[in-house]
Amino acid sequence: MSSTQHSPVNAAPVGVALVGCGYWGPNLIRNFTASRTTRLVGVCDRDQGRLDAVAGLNPAARQFTDFKELLKDPEVEAVAIATPPKTHAPFAAAALRAGKHVLVEKPLCVSSPEGEQLLALAADGNLTLMVDHTYLYSPAVRRIKKLIDSGELGRLHFFDSVRINLGLFQNDVNVLWDLACHDIAIVSHLVDRTPIAVNAHGISHTFSGMEDVAYLTLDYGDNITATFHVNWLSPVKIRQLIVGGHQKSVVFNDLDPNEPIKVYDRGINVSDEPESRHGLLVGYRMGDVWSPHLPREEPLRNMVEHFARCIRTGERPLTDGLSGLNVVRILEAAHRSIRAEGRRIPLNQPVSAAA
Amino acid sequence: MSSTQHSPVNAAPVGVALVGCGYWGPNLIRNFTASRTTRLVGVCDRDQGRLDAVAGLNPAARQFTDFKELLKDPEVEAVAIATPPKTHAPFAAAALRAGKHVLVEKPLCVSSPEGEQLLALAADGNLTLMVDHTYLYSPAVRRIKKLIDSGELGRLHFFDSVRINLGLFQNDVNVLWDLACHDIAIVSHLVDRTPIAVNAHGISHTFSGMEDVAYLTLDYGDNITATFHVNWLSPVKIRQLIVGGHQKSVVFNDLDPNEPIKVYDRGINVSDEPESRHGLLVGYRMGDVWSPHLPREEPLRNMVEHFARCIRTGERPLTDGLSGLNVVRILEAAHRSIRAEGRRIPLNQPVSAAA
Amino acid sequence: MSSTQHSPVNAAPVGVALVGCGYWGPNLIRNFTASRTTRLVGVCDRDQGRLDAVAGLNPAARQFTDFKELLKDPEVEAVAIATPPKTHAPFAAAALRAGKHVLVEKPLCVSSPEGEQLLALAADGNLTLMVDHTYLYSPAVRRIKKLIDSGELGRLHFFDSVRINLGLFQNDVNVLWDLACHDIAIVSHLVDRTPIAVNAHGISHTFSGMEDVAYLTLDYGDNITATFHVNWLSPVKIRQLIVGGHQKSVVFNDLDPNEPIKVYDRGINVSDEPESRHGLLVGYRMGDVWSPHLPREEPLRNMVEHFARCIRTGERPLTDGLSGLNVVRILEAAHRSIRAEGRRIPLNQPVSAAA
């Protein structure tokens, strides 16, 4: 995928309607409004107060409190869903049945049967089904992907992500569904495959029983593992991904506005002789650090335009329904691992995220 | 334990001999020499070149290439062991049998049967057996211990430690024995007990098969877990411990020379009603950040003087043989968990580190 | 001044019109719109394109391309001026003559005679004249002011500010008028007086001859000096003010979202004996570092509401015309100092910023 993509010349903007005007909805409204590839036709929320609150962002969009009415609007070609996770699948299914293309906020849904049904509905209707794993449209992740694909990092050793802060507790999902969701999507994209097994740990410190501190380890095979620490109780905010490679390594600090990505020309040199008289010979290489300049693009804008382009061209989205379903399957396996005291849960049907 | 401890007034300095003049030995020589509570009588290494290299640090100390000769020296009251981990137990056992008090570099030994034998020998001879878990003698860990014991942090939620760098590969131990060793000792000291179970993951990227990237999760009961990320392949060096408490939290950054400890007056407020109409009510408290000034003391000096004091007074060391053995048992369990694909390994005989 | 101020209960919102819809104007529109103490009646720019670009921010505001027409509108009680600096005085004078209260973006104007005229017009008409030195309404500066006024810092030693970045070159003012302007207002407010003399240095690296790198030193008497480094060519962005006090010192890092203010309990202890045998005895005190939590308030919102309150109550603005004029006088003196190769320029008529 190239770093800049536009819809085909002269393609008419895609008529989009948004359902869900809470925390994230306004960001979608802003981008659907600003992009020339989309036209915001309608906005839907059962709470009229919320509709009023966002009206200024796009006064031309029609207001709906009834989702069914919205689906009847022939100008609505596509529906974007930014409601609580548990309602993603019902809204998406209804929209697909009504012949609309669908964009769903992450996670795609909260169970794999739901996800499988959505994929089937999209396939049946020949409709675009896409999930908003926004990070995959960020200049930083795009750059890291290039570095990996070019071979510059060498064989991959490990991924480690820390995504912690004193955070917005969610009511219907735990910290894995809320935060690790991003890391699963990012790393699966970077290595271009799905993991073969999952271990997870998590604890809850509230009445809800929902985990607020959790660790997830994914085995991607070939001696590559990825571990994610996600946490709603941390006094400090950290957003850091380390990609350890044999030749070079990358650190992505999403909170550093100046040098978000640093490439370290460092690594180990293992002697050819498996074992010398004095044991294993391991040497170190310390080299330059390089922080590539990244274009100032809003990931959400890139995502919105990719959605419009896929609808107009029939191209398969980078974050299609299947990649969203794979994330859901991993989160389900993580849940089982937590219940089984951290036991390894194989993912029996590895399906390529990019296939 | 008070923050400053001195040997009893007028107590004669303890005659100490050091065995092992490699990486860490010189630091011990320097501190045994500088402290008035100890007198460095002898230095032992089978490699005469190493003995010559450290001779300038204490020209008065006798040189030994034969450990048995050293043990015969009546001025040697105590032996400090800074040799490779696998040789700790044999050296320590010989010294104890010769009636010497013993200080062992971490880890105490490389198997729990070895450790049990050492404890028995020390008990039989009424000798001081101490392991150098240096961090417990640092101003930073002492301050965090005070903060926890005073109740200022409230109920503890979690510990998270990251101890990673492009590091010195060890030839006879993996990254857990090398680095996680510190974190186990620190957290077990801070919570004043040993964990009830262990989960671990680790991978190796060299011929040796020894893990160079690993994660360890300790269940301390009462909903307190501690997770440690240790890594010899990281392009960046991080030494950070987060102590999450219900009232306040602490972040200890061992690489920050100016503000190593920060206390965050932040946390969550959970509503009394287990579940409200809109789901769980969780609020946030954001308050001041405070970095207490710490005295500029060298942890190793504190440790050395504590060792001398324990010998002279018969006091039980903070890091006695039992606490060293407990760390070894946890590392053994971690090894079993890695071999069992991350399965939880209960620690059947929890024994108090501080009992 | 208390940290939160509201207009008197039941006071009608002040009808405000804005002239100048370029870089800063939209921020004022947003705040006039959001605050209940003001009502944005009109927006003026000679460029219709700019008016259209900001129309969405407040669709109810009338559009004007002719400033004279705006002044005729009886609903306009006050005019806010966000045009280029050289046009501040003519717009402000016309508005005051038309009986409107006036808020001017910093700097108040570009010459002291202009400023004196504006003060006279405001006094004659009994009108509020205020300049937007926004920083004085920020939680950070308010907190530092409290720390100084409480005596907690002790006798003040020095101020040092660094305000540098690769920046927006201005066409009609140099880097001192653009950036040092903030520091002069902040420090004069913090010490509650105007400086007695100025030294300045500056160089230009473009055809324009306008300084893009400059240093300004203000002598506030009583052995207190303030030095400001302002720079449009720096590869890195720094916004840091050090307030050195005898008891404690403060560092304000405006780019640190987490701990913008740090209070250091550190300083020197000078021996009572003026000179000892071994020379001056100066000792050091190293203590805790404390970062007070600051309320999340937008300074511009506070400023807008202070403006409305002053209009309704007749209260003298914190950043009244006189304080704006004093900043202009200092900038003029700085200009003379640069032309005189850095010579000290006395400010003959020190007038209290707070009188």
Next chain:
Amino acid sequence: MSSTQHSPVNAAPVGVALVGCGYWGPNLIRNFTASRTTRLVGVCDRDQGRLDAVAGLNPAARQFTDFKELLKDPEVEAVAIATPPKTHAPFAAAALRAGKHVLVEKPLCVSSPEGEQLLALAADGNLTLMVDHTYLYSPAVRRIKKLIDSGELGRLHFFDSVRINLGLFQNDVNVLWDLACHDIAIVSHLVDRTPIAVNAHGISHTFSGMEDVAYLTLDYGDNITATFHVNWLSPVKIRQLIVGGHQKSVVFNDLDPNEPIKVYDRGINVSDEPESRHGLLVGYRMGDVWSPHLPREEPLRNMVEHFARCIRTGERPLTDGLSGLNVVRILEAAHRSIRAEGRRIPLNQPVSAAA
């Protein structure tokens, strides 16, 4: 000068004696001892206690409490002087008169007549006279010099240095002689010339009247200025030099152990037309940031070996007496500028630091 220099093969080590065993002396003892190019013959201090304190660093060196005795020792080929600044000239003159090569800690001396006399004595005796401006032997400054000389930074715009901390008050010199001394030497070396004029400001907050906060601006001609902020009262320690160039800029943070030098591929683009309809057209270029890996060399070791090499080969030292004298002349001019309220003081006889 190449980055690694060794004395000629087979050259005998230079016999060196050190006078002054206070704060800095032990560092010199350590390096004279460790290098193969020098042999520490003697150590001199009038205080026997100090001699005893450093004896362990090189037990072979003879102890002197009488400098005259030391000068009589025929094994002493060179004398290193690490006494208080005011005594540098008398010790150096006596040593040169006794036919010894001389290394003086910075500053060379405390007045230019003193310095001129030392240069004459060295020339008369055909002796090496060198001043220890240590930074010029650091990998960081060497790398910046290369970047400038290669033309990679383009035309130089400005230098800005901040060298502040809560510091060791000196008894016989002010903060300029103590700290700005380094910056003058560094920048004069980097631009390969001496400044044409000086402006300075400084204040004292103790009975001594010696400045503890000061700013120094050097005009190097060709529109290049360098400004240094030096401060003994700052609550925070900063060691940062910005080198602003037209093509690229460098930031040297001496406190960052990981990335001390960062090269920013950033700058401004000025339109060819001196003034367009809309004023000056200035654009910005934002590019990559690059931190070159630096060798881990101790600057003091490099300096010591350069001294030995110059003695053996007759090569002119990088930091010869003249460059030391030029620093003293600039500091004297700075003193006059402070007394003249910041007035510009021309340096009438610019003499090349590198001639």
